[in-house]
Amino acid sequence: MHAKDKNQSRRAFLKTSVVGTGGLMLSFNWLSAQTDTWEGKEVRALENVRLSGHIIINADNSVVIYSQNPEIGQNVKTSMPMIIAEELDVDWNQVSVEQADLDTEKFKRQVAGGSQSIRKSWPVLRKAGATVRALLISAAAEQWGVSAIELRTETGYVIGKSGEKLSYGSLAEAAAKQKIPKKVSLKKAKDFSLIGKSVMNVASREIVTGTAKFGIDTQREGMVYARLLHAPGFGQKLVSFDAKQALQIKGVTEVFEIDNKVAIIADSTWTAIKGGEAIKTIWSKPLTSEDSKVQRKTLLDMVNAKGQNAKVNMGNVEQGFKKADQVLERTYEAPFLPHNCMEPMNFFADVTDEKVELYGPIQTPENQRRAVAKLLKRSEDEISLGISRIGGGFGRRLNGDFVLEAALISNKIRKPVQLIYTREDDMTAGVYRPAVTYKFKAGLTDGKISAYDLSGAGINMRNTVRPGTWPQASVPNFKLESQSLESHVTFGYWRAPTSNFLAFAEQTFVDELAEIAKKDPIQFRLESLKQAIDAPFGKVRYEPLRMIGVLKLVAEKSNWETKKKGLYRGVSAYYSHNTYVAEVVEITIVGGQPKIERVVVATDCGIVVNASGAHNQAMGAVVDGIGHAMYGEMPLENGVPQHRNFDTYKALRNSEAPKVETHFVKSQKAPSGLGEPTLPPAAAAFANAMYAATRKRLYSQPFSEQGVVLQ
Amino acid sequence: MDLQVNGKKYTIDIDPQTPILWVLRDHLKLVGTKYGCGIGQCGACTIHFNGTAVRSCSIPVAAAANVAITTIEGLSEKGDHPVQKAWVDLDVPQCGYCQAGQIMTASALLSQNNKPTEEEIKLGMSGNICRCSTYTKINKAVKQASENL
Amino acid sequence: MKLAFTGIISFGLVMILVLLSWSPIEPNQEGSKSVQRGKKIYASNCAVCHMANGMGIAKVFPPLAQSDYLMEDISRAGETIRNGLKGKISVNEASYTGMMSGFSFSDQELADVVNYITNSWGNKAEEVDATWASKIKKN
Numbered sequence: 001m002h003a004k005d006k007n008q009s010r011r012a013f014l015k016t017s018v019v020g021t022g023g024l025m026l027s028f029n030w031l032s033a034q035t036d037t038w039e040g041k042e043v044r045a046l047e048n049v050r051l052s053g054h055i056i057i058n059a060d061n062s063v064v065i066y067s068q069n070p071e072i073g074q075n076v077k078t079s080m081p082m083i084i085a086e087e088l089d090v091d092w093n094q095v096s097v098e099q100a101d102l103d104t105e106k107f108k109r110q111v112a113g114g115s116q117s118i119r120k121s122w123p124v125l126r127k128a129g130a131t132v133r134a135l136l137i138s139a140a141a142e143q144w145g146v147s148a149i150e151l152r153t154e155t156g157y158v159i160g161k162s163g164e165k166l167s168y169g170s171l172a173e174a175a176a177k178q179k180i181p182k183k184v185s186l187k188k189a190k191d192f193s194l195i196g197k198s199v200m201n202v203a204s205r206e207i208v209t210g211t212a213k214f215g216i217d218t219q220r221e222g223m224v225y226a227r228l229l230h231a232p233g234f235g236q237k238l239v240s241f242d243a244k245q246a247l248q249i250k251g252v253t254e255v256f257e258i259d260n261k262v263a264i265i266a267d268s269t270w271t272a273i274k275g276g277e278a279i280k281t282i283w284s285k286p287l288t289s290e291d292s293k294v295q296r297k298t299l300l301d302m303v304n305a306k307g308q309n310a311k312v313n314m315g316n317v318e319q320g321f322k323k324a325d326q327v328l329e330r331t332y333e334a335p336f337l338p339h340n341c342m343e344p345m346n347f348f349a350d351v352t353d354e355k356v357e358l359y360g361p362i363q364t365p366e367n368q369r370r371a372v373a374k375l376l377k378r379s380e381d382e383i384s385l386g387i388s389r390i391g392g393g394f395g396r397r398l399n400g401d402f403v404l405e406a407a408l409i410s411n412k413i414r415k416p417v418q419l420i421y422t423r424e425d426d427m428t429a430g431v432y433r434p435a436v437t438y439k440f441k442a443g444l445t446d447g448k449i450s451a452y453d454l455s456g457a458g459i460n461m462r463n464t465v466r467p468g469t470w471p472q473a474s475v476p477n478f479k480l481e482s483q484s485l486e487s488h489v490t491f492g493y494w495r496a497p498t499s500n501f502l503a504f505a506e507q508t509f510v511d512e513l514a515e516i517a518k519k520d521p522i523q524f525r526l527e528s529l530k531q532a533i534d535a536p537f538g539k540v541r542y543e544p545l546r547m548i549g550v551l552k553l554v555a556e557k558s559n560w561e562t563k564k565k566g567l568y569r570g571v572s573a574y575y576s577h578n579t580y581v582a583e584v585v586e587i588t589i590v591g592g593q594p595k596i597e598r599v600v601v602a603t604d605c606g607i608v609v610n611a612s613g614a615h616n617q618a619m620g621a622v623v624d625g626i627g628h629a630m631y632g633e634m635p636l637e638n639g640v641p642q643h644r645n646f647d648t649y650k651a652l653r654n655s656e657a658p659k660v661e662t663h664f665v666k667s668q669k670a671p672s673g674l675g676e677p678t679l680p681p682a683a684a685a686f687a688n689a690m691y692a693a694t695r696k697r698l699y700s701q702p703f704s705e706q707g708v709v710l711q
Numbered sequence: 712m713d714l715q716v717n718g719k720k721y722t723i724d725i726d727p728q729t730p731i732l733w734v735l736r737d738h739l740k741l742v743g744t745k746y747g748c749g750i751g752q753c754g755a756c757t758i759h760f761n762g763t764a765v766r767s768c769s770i771p772v773a774a775a776a777n778v779a780i781t782t783i784e785g786l787s788e789k790g791d792h793p794v795q796k797a798w799v800d801l802d803v804p805q806c807g808y809c810q811a812g813q814i815m816t817a818s819a820l821l822s823q824n825n826k827p828t829e830e831e832i833k834l835g836m837s838g839n840i841c842r843c844s845t846y847t848k849i850n851k852a853v854k855q856a857s858e859n860l
Numbered sequence: 861m862k863l864a865f866t867g868i869i870s871f872g873l874v875m876i877l878v879l880l881s882w883s884p885i886e887p888n889q890e891g892s893k894s895v896q897r898g899k900k901i902y903a904s905n906c907a908v909c910h911m912a913n914g915m916g917i918a919k920v921f922p923p924l925a926q927s928d929y930l931m932e933d934i935s936r937a938g939e940t941i942r943n944g945l946k947g948k949i950s951v952n953e954a955s956y957t958g959m960m961s962g963f964s965f966s967d968q969e970l971a972d973v974v975n976y977i978t979n980s981w982g983n984k985a986e987e988v989d990a991t992w993a994s995k996i997k998k999n
Binding site: 659 | 726729733736737738740741742743744746747748749750752753755782783784786787790795798799802803804805806807808809810811814833834836837839840841843844845846847848849850
């Protein structure tokens with residue numbers, strides 16, 4: 001059974017290659033090639049050989065590498081091809097990168113989510129590069145009539161014993177006919193020549209000249225624009241609508257109800273926007289159960305209730321609290337957060353009898369194709385999905401609600417449809433970071449945590465807690481409880497889901513414990529981590545040594561031991577998405593308010609693939625975290641979102657952005673991700689610094705509602 | 712009416728109240744200028760009006776008669792304006808969506824003040840939102856561009 | 861006699877010293893700080909349309925510099941900043957049909973930016989404070 005499968009895949013591989021040989025249109029040197037814009041996608045016409053799903057080698061020795069995952073700003077479009085190029089052993093200057101469409105035959109896990117792109121694709125991409133390299137060596141060996149063992153490669157050339165050279169380009173056709181080796185050897189980390197360097201974003205030039213196209217920029221012949229009016233409040237149903245005025249607007253062609261929304265079809269974006277504004281809608285009554293004040297009270301009642309669903313229950317926390325020297329109990333509350341990607345939601349769909357074409361910004365293309373197939377009762381074979389560049393994901397576009405909407409509309413009117421959301425549509429559409437409340441209770445004995453009970457309750461949250469993470473293995477009596485409050489408010493994965501607020505609550509709570517124990521906050525954490533190494537309670541599901549490593553690094557880089565008058569510091573440490581982070585925020589006080597002087601971030605994500613990209617992600621997530629902790633909230637009044645645009649919804653601005661210094665632990669471990677991990681600890685480090693300066697604690701977000709004003 | 716965009720003349724027949732942003736994007740197919748909010752609060756739609764940075768989402772096209780409009784596509788012929796070069800050199804963009812607006816604001820800022828202090832840069836750029844939070848790199852790039860004007 | 865004369869001279873000297881040390885009333889310290897803060901707020905939020913020199917853009921964004929529309933009703937200015945403005949207005953005998961969105965400033969911030977625009981570019985007005993701003997309601 002297994003042997004047969006292997007042969008099948010091998011044959012399929014070769015089949016792809018042979019079809020690829022000379023199978024594409026014109027021949028011109030791609031380095032100076034004009035890019036043809038065809039139906040919204042850029043197609044480079046090449047004379048080439050496709051040697052694997054990811055790699056095309058041209059006769060002139062230039063290489064095209066396909067980037068398989070959606071690009072949302074995490075720059076996997078550069079770092080993932082870098083991994084391939086490293087093992088393939090080509091000169092990066094000869095590489096151009098193309099965004100791959102959804103293609104489950106060629107690629108696995110085309111998902112941008114969970115900060116897992118690099119981590120999950122690391123072995124796959126390395127193998128792809130190494131395998132093609134092996135085919136090229138094999139082809140050269142054949143041509144020279146020597147053994148492959150005698151040969152080596154160097155930046156795009158196979159080199160013989162006596163220094164004779166053959167370019168990859170000249171070998172490509174022959175390479176496609178070689179037998180695919182059972183095993184390939186991968187480079188040793190110390191031999192990396194590309195990985196670990198700072199490599200410029202492959203899309204930089206397009207971005208700065210305005211030629212980089214996002215989903216919202218899609219334009220096709222015969223395309224119409226669609227806009228959807230959704231209920232003003234969650235849980236409300238459409239009763240009726242009056243489109244008379246809207247249909248009088250030149251360019252508005254149709255208005256109809258679809259899936260509890262009103263769709264406006266128009267000939268341009270502006271007309272669609274204006275059309276929507278001209279429609280009178282009547283909805284059912286707003287629901288008081290969806291009011292933020294009501295939900296807040298319910299969540300508080302839930303965390304205070306006894307005997308709830310325990311996800312983890314070790315030892316006996318009640319006994320532990322009775323015996324403890326000191327007991328501390330604190331409650332933390334977080335509001336809903338919209339994602340506010342700078343590119344509002346949009347998607348293109350063209351449904352015809354023959355096929356379904358989908359195109360646009362989505363983090364989960366495979367799931368969406370499946371969902372559209374189910375929704376329209378079509379076969380997945382009939383559906384193609386192209387992934388555009390994405391103006392921010394942050395988890396919003398893990399949900400494909402707008403993909404289904406576009407498909408549904410196009411299916412109904414049988415025209416190519418570009419669905420667009422205005423900022424107001426987007427900000428009020430839901431798919432929010434859920435509102436969540438935590439109650440922490442901990443007992444200290446001899447300055448160590450001897451009992452720990454965390455109870456979380458969140459809106460539509462399957463799990464508000466994170467079993468297995470610190471301090472679980474460091475505490476003998478340990479309980480995690482979680483409850484979900486059902487609501488019509490739709491749930492969204494927001495950058496570092498669950499962790500994005502839990503880390504703030506946990507790491508500020510821990511600081512209070514350290515103070516009671518009369519220990520330095522870093523020292524307190526180090527001792528607790530050491531407990532998990534020396535005498536853990538139960539299984540340890542993370543690596544305490546790596547957490548100790550980043551705490552020590554951040555202490556060193558922030559000069560933690562050296563006190564400076566007027567400079568106040570706060571620390572936090574958190575493990576999420578397989579990456580370890582410790583942060584120190586330094587503030588001064590100006591007119592009674594904090595000015596963030598700098599944030600020092602120490603990260604252990606294993607091998608860093610692109611040094612510049614890594615800094616960008618680590619820095620960006622920190623500032624994003626602090627900005628949202630300061631200002632972010634979406635209060636609902638009887639289910640109606642109270643912010644619709646940036647006039648009232650405050651975003652962190654340039655003048656408030658703190659300087660961030662990033663440091664990475666030198667590691668040989670396989671890489672883990674960076675899109676999210678430095679966000680969770682940021683707000684806590686800031687709040688802990690605030691306490692050092694003002695002796696005031698923060699127990700809820702946004703901080704601006706507690707009177708904090710960034711200087 | 713006639714429009715002058717990036718040195719080229721266009722003749723359009725559109726409701727004069729249509730914001731310039733949508734004329735550029737939907738009718739002239741110049742999609743480098745982006746939509747972020749529609750109310751002048753995010754800066755993604757920034758273009759130059761006779762060299763001054765303005766929010767194209769908040770200006771009706773009627774006001775653009777006899778005005779030289781420059782969009783990101785026309786900021787330089789070869790993408791080599793000092794601001795663009797600094798942006799690439801310092802690896803500023805992340806998702807890239809807000810960056811055209813940032814660059815248009817920065818280039819206008821520098822044309823009015825060729826030696827801005829860090830404070831002046833921060834303030835001058837504060838009208839442009841970046842969710843990816845590339846702010847500190849943006850400021851570095853503006854500073855570097857000012858040194859290479 | 862001599863004593864009285866000395867007394868008069870001393871008194872006179874004291875008076876002269878008092879007169880010399882008399883300085884014109886300083887602008888309220890809180891106010892000028894407010895204007896400085898307002899300048900920062902203006903630069904980040906308003907300058908992009910009304911321009912750093914307060915001159916606006918012809919036919920689109922009205923000037924604030926020596927603007928009759930602004931200076932004749934400061935409360936209205938506060939309301940406009942807080943709530944935005946749509947529709948036709950006349951400023952210095954020119955017509956503007958634009959769209960301005962409101963800003964979510966705190967009361968102090970609103971007072972600061974109002975103080976800045978009403979005391980710059982040749983404009984002069986009495987300064988307002990956060991209490992005044994708290995009475996300007998958001999629609």
